[in-house]
Amino acid sequence: MGLTKTEIFTAEQNRLAQLLKAMAHPARIAILQQIISANACICGDLVEELGLAQATISQHLKELKNAGIIQGTIEGVTVCYCINPVTWKLLEHQLGAFFGSYKASPDCC
Amino acid sequence: MGLTKTEIFTAEQNRLAQLLKAMAHPARIAILQQIISANACICGDLVEELGLAQATISQHLKELKNAGIIQGTIEGVTVCYCINPVTWKLLEHQLGAFFGSYKASPDCC
DNA sequence: TAATTGTATCGCAATATTACGATGTATAAA
DNA sequence: TTTATACATCGTAATATTGCGATACAATTA
Numbered sequence: 443m444g445l446t447k448t449e450i451f452t453a454e455q456n457r458l459a460q461l462l463k464a465m466a467h468p469a470r471i472a473i474l475q476q477i478i479s480a481n482a483c484i485c486g487d488l489v490e491e492l493g494l495a496q497a498t499i500s501q502h503l504k505e506l507k508n509a510g511i512i513q514g515t516i517e518g519v520t521v522c523y524c525i526n527p528v529t530w531k532l533l534e535h536q537l538g539a540f541f542g543s544y545k546a547s548p549d550c551c
Numbered sequence: 552m553g554l555t556k557t558e559i560f561t562a563e564q565n566r567l568a569q570l571l572k573a574m575a576h577p578a579r580i581a582i583l584q585q586i587i588s589a590n591a592c593i594c595g596d597l598v599e600e601l602g603l604a605q606a607t608i609s610q611h612l613k614e615l616k617n618a619g620i621i622q623g624t625i626e627g628v629t630v631c632y633c634i635n636p637v638t639w640k641l642l643e644h645q646l647g648a649f650f651g652s653y654k655a656s657p658d659c660c
Numbered sequence: 661t662a663a664t665t666g667t668a669t670c671g672c673a674a675t676a677t678t679a680c681g682a683t684g685t686a687t688a689a690a
Numbered sequence: 691t692t693t694a695t696a697c698a699t700c701g702t703a704a705t706a707t708t709g710c711g712a713t714a715c716a717a718t719t720a
């Protein structure tokens with residue numbers, strides 16, 4: 443049916459999956475890297491940096507914004523995007539806890 | 552066209568996106584949590600633990616295996632799944648570096 | 661050998677994603 | 691007020707994902 447059964451899972455599982463999904467695209471990873479490396483916020487330079495159409499970039503930015511990973515503020519004609527520090531740290535800690543919860547045991551397959 | 556332009560991006564960006572995508576589903580997060588918390592490897596108990604059909608679970612396991620996040624070994628009738636320690640640590644470090652590369656600056660939007 | 665058990669795969673329907681041209685919108689400059 | 695610039699949104703085609711019933715397969719057990 444192509445519809446994820448969200449009601450089966452916990453809110454945390456769904457939220458984590460949502461955040462990971464928002465990042466799970468090479469273009470969106472590239473966008474995040476650009477935003478981070480530009481220190482200050484980047485605007486529509488992304489269209490030139492990456493080789494994608496303006497409509498496509500705008501769509502990817504929207505998804506990152508919807509997930510709460512980035513935030514955008516209008517600055518005259520341009521829009522300034524930057525990392526949402528709250529979500530970023532939350533996700534960082536959640537992933538850290540998740541990955542840290544695994545301890546390799548030698549008696550495994 | 553519904554086809555990701557992988558050739559535009561670096562191998563690292565594509566690989567990271569692939570790994571994140573494999574994890575970006577609540578069922579697959581739940582499966583990983585189960586595998587981790589069961590310490591030793593879990594088998595088809597997953598079908599009972601989660602409320603999904605056997606075919607669906609098998610498909611999710613296949614995706615995690617294809618991405619290299621888990622590995623499965625046949626043990627008689629059952630199949631034993633566990634975390635692939637190499638990929639796990641690699642992803643852990645890569646994500647750590649990625650999230651750590653962001654330093655919040657106050658002069659931002 | 662036949663039946664049972666645990667998984668994998670096939671095939672399908674419903675839905676979601678990706679990419680982009682075309683077009684809309686809002687601000688700034690002429 | 692017209693024009694230009696920077697984005698956002700719409701609509702659409704191609705493709706991918708999700709979930710599951712049905713079925714195949716492989717290894718034990720009777």
